Amino acid sequence: xxxxxxxxxxxxxxxxxxxxxxxxxxxxxxxxxxxxxxxxxxxxxxxxxxxxxxxxxxxxxxxxxxxxxxxxxxxxxxxxxxxxxxxxxxxxxxxxxxxxxxxxxxxxxxxxxxxxxxxxxxxxxxxxxxxxxxxxxxxxxxxxxxxxxxxxxxxxxxxxxxxxxxxxxxxxxxxxxxxxxxxxxxxxxxxxxxxxxxxxxxxxxxxxxxxxxxxxxxxxxxxxxxxxxxxxxxxxxxxxxxxxxxxxxxxxxxxxxxxxxxxxxxxxxxxxxxxxxxxxx
Amino acid sequence: xxxxxxxxxxxxxxxxxxxxxxxxxxxxxxxxxxxxxxxxxxxxxxxxxxxxxxxxxxxxxxxxxxxxxxxxxxxxxxxxxxxxxxxxxxxxxxxxxxxxxxxxxxxxxxxxxxxxxxxxxxxxxxxxxxxxxxxxxxxxxxxxxxxxxxxxxxxxxxxxxxxxxxxxxxxxxxxxxxxxxxxxxxxxxxxxxxxxxxxxxxxxxxxxxxxxxxxxxxxxxxxxxxxxxxxxxxxxxxxxxxxxxxxxxxxxxxxxxxxxxxxxxxxxxxxxxxxxxxxxxxxxxxxxxxxxxxxxxxxxxxxxxxxxxxxxxxxxxxxxxxxxxxxxxxxxxxxxxxxxxxxxxxxxx
Numbered sequence: 001x002x003x004x005x006x007x008x009x010x011x012x013x014x015x016x017x018x019x020x021x022x023x024x025x026x027x028x029x030x031x032x033x034x035x036x037x038x039x040x041x042x043x044x045x046x047x048x049x050x051x052x053x054x055x056x057x058x059x060x061x062x063x064x065x066x067x068x069x070x071x072x073x074x075x076x077x078x079x080x081x082x083x084x085x086x087x088x089x090x091x092x093x094x095x096x097x098x099x100x101x102x103x104x105x106x107x108x109x110x111x112x113x114x115x116x117x118x119x120x121x122x123x124x125x126x127x128x129x130x131x132x133x134x135x136x137x138x139x140x141x142x143x144x145x146x147x148x149x150x151x152x153x154x155x156x157x158x159x160x161x162x163x164x165x166x167x168x169x170x171x172x173x174x175x176x177x178x179x180x181x182x183x184x185x186x187x188x189x190x191x192x193x194x195x196x197x198x199x200x201x202x203x204x205x206x207x208x209x210x211x212x213x214x215x216x217x218x219x220x221x222x223x224x225x226x227x228x229x230x231x232x233x234x235x236x237x238x239x240x241x242x243x244x245x246x247x248x249x250x251x252x253x254x255x256x257x258x259x260x261x262x263x264x265x266x267x268x269x270x271x272x273x274x275x276x277x278x279x280x281x
Numbered sequence: 282x283x284x285x286x287x288x289x290x291x292x293x294x295x296x297x298x299x300x301x302x303x304x305x306x307x308x309x310x311x312x313x314x315x316x317x318x319x320x321x322x323x324x325x326x327x328x329x330x331x332x333x334x335x336x337x338x339x340x341x342x343x344x345x346x347x348x349x350x351x352x353x354x355x356x357x358x359x360x361x362x363x364x365x366x367x368x369x370x371x372x373x374x375x376x377x378x379x380x381x382x383x384x385x386x387x388x389x390x391x392x393x394x395x396x397x398x399x400x401x402x403x404x405x406x407x408x409x410x411x412x413x414x415x416x417x418x419x420x421x422x423x424x425x426x427x428x429x430x431x432x433x434x435x436x437x438x439x440x441x442x443x444x445x446x447x448x449x450x451x452x453x454x455x456x457x458x459x460x461x462x463x464x465x466x467x468x469x470x471x472x473x474x475x476x477x478x479x480x481x482x483x484x485x486x487x488x489x490x491x492x493x494x495x496x497x498x499x500x501x502x503x504x505x506x507x508x509x510x511x512x513x514x515x516x517x518x519x520x521x522x523x524x525x526x527x528x529x530x531x532x533x534x535x536x537x538x539x540x541x542x543x544x545x546x547x548x549x550x551x552x553x554x555x556x557x558x559x560x561x562x563x564x565x566x567x568x569x570x571x572x573x574x575x576x577x578x579x580x581x582x583x584x585x586x587x588x589x590x591x592x593x594x595x596x597x598x599x600x601x602x603x604x605x606x607x608x609x610x611x612x613x614x615x616x617x618x619x620x621x622x623x624x625x626x627x628x629x630x
Binding site: 046049072088095103105109 | 374375567573
């Protein structure tokens with residue numbers, strides 16, 4: 001048991017986004033958060049890393065309440081890769097990854113901090129870009145730099161907000177490979193919001209489907225069935241087995257589906273929503 | 282592979298340290314030159330003798346009463362405006378961040394004009410009582426802090442974005458400019474002259490006590506920004522990233538803006554409006570050694586100080602015996618320099 005979320009609630013003003021989220025993510029596993037736009041994936045991640053203060057519920061990390069941790073300690077234990085990032089002024093790859101050592105340190109980077117950066121960028125295969133300006137890099141390279149910044153401090157939890165959305169096929173696979181490798185090797189708890197169901201099915205140990213501020217279903221990727229995809233995304237999809245993993249082929253928007261219901265009345269609870277409490281092991 | 286990393290990074294570290302050292306040396310050299318030249322030339326051996334308290338009385342007077350406070354005032358004002366500009370650019374995440382774009386300079390000028398109008402031309406000159414001597418700077422300082430206060434209040438209570446802060450600053454700047462014009466319209470000829478002269482920006486009228494105060498404040502502010510340089514580095518990656526790395530973004534922004542504004546208001550209240558140093562110095566640094574705030578902040582101080590010492594020396598000597606206020610010169614040089622920086626160095630930001 002590593003990261004435990006119980007009854008997490010969050011609302012933007014009156015509009016409830018997370019309405020009692022429960023799950024447990026284990027160390028060494030990659031848990032994919034799935035769900036349509038606006039289902040609260042990003043909000044959930046931001047609550048977990050305390051960019052947003054939850055309205056209710058509890059988040060514990062190895063038994064410590066995350067809300068009570070001092071900012072630096074929380075930053076050392078939870079790494080976060082936001083969905084987008086724009087810099088005003090240029091920074092090199094090395095400097096950008098080095099930023100990730102900030103919660104570890106003194107007022108200026110130490111030799112140890114620099115060594116950690118060198119090890120990390122070599123592991124990610126971006127060492128040859130060390131002196132390059134991040135804004136000159138391709139989207140895939142840039143995502144690796146940001147992954148590097150999140151892992152250079154060796155956090156035990158890693159939260160990623162759609163790290164592959166803007167990437168081409170090859171870079172998607174590369175970034176996911178790096179991520180899975182890191183999660184396995186360092187026994188890290190990985191939690192990522194992701195739109196690509198097939199990528200999730202291939203790389204995630206478990207997936208959690210978010211809908212209407214709650215977890216609709218959670219479990220191994222085989223929870224991705226035609227029924228769950230229709231219920232959560234409002235899309236008719238065929239689900240095939242391919243090399244022992246789920247392959248979701250979307251066909252068409254479902255009529256009278258959840259997505260339509262959602263757009264007219266967000267607060268209505270979908271019938272048959274399964275309260276997802278994931279406590280295997 | 283590790284060699285690539287090492288060389289790739291270590292290449293830029295000596296370059297930065299070298300740049301810092303180089304500019305520091307340049308500042309020292311230009312300061313010595315500034316002390317030596319002028320309407321009366323002081324040869325170097327005599328200069329050092331005078332600095333040590335010896336030499337002829339004429340040289341001692343020139344050096345200790347006139348040029349040294351002047352050069353030190355230029356160093357403090359140039360360095361202070363530059364570090365304030367660098368900090369504001371980082372905090373506002375906007376390459377246009379500077380004391381002038383945020384309306385602080387105009388507000389201070391308005392405050393100074395108001396004090397001159399209310400108390401007569403004597404205020405601000407070195408004659409008269411203690412209150413009269415300090416009234417204009419105090420009024421300028423307080424008005425400058427009003428401008429800052431409005432922007433900080435927006436940040437604190439309305440969670441204003443950096444763009445809102447800049448826009449508010451521009452609006453405040455033109456508001457105070459309008460107020461200044463209005464005051465001048467109602468002022469007598471001598472008062473207008475005093476107001477206009479004050480707004481020129483001149484480091485030559487600053488007594489030792491004010492020079493000391495400026496130097497101390499600029500030094501403390503610089504120490505603060507250097508101490509938090511890494512946090513500002515992280516801040517430039519965006520609010521979410523910075524917060525997730527444990528940086529208290531709001532407090533870093535508010536404290537930084539408060540300190541930068543305080544430094545600006547103090548400098549403007551003592552020396553008047555000196556444009557472009559706060560804007561140009563950080564951009565020169567960014568062009569040469571990149572945007573890492575840990576180096577940018579101290580390097581901007583040195584570059585700003587050097588720029589103003591050079592500019593003031595040129596202003597003193599170019600039309601001898603006329604001594605131009607340095608503010609005129611920085612605006613003349615600053616505008617084309619800034620435009621060329623923007624056009625030629627566009628790719629650096």
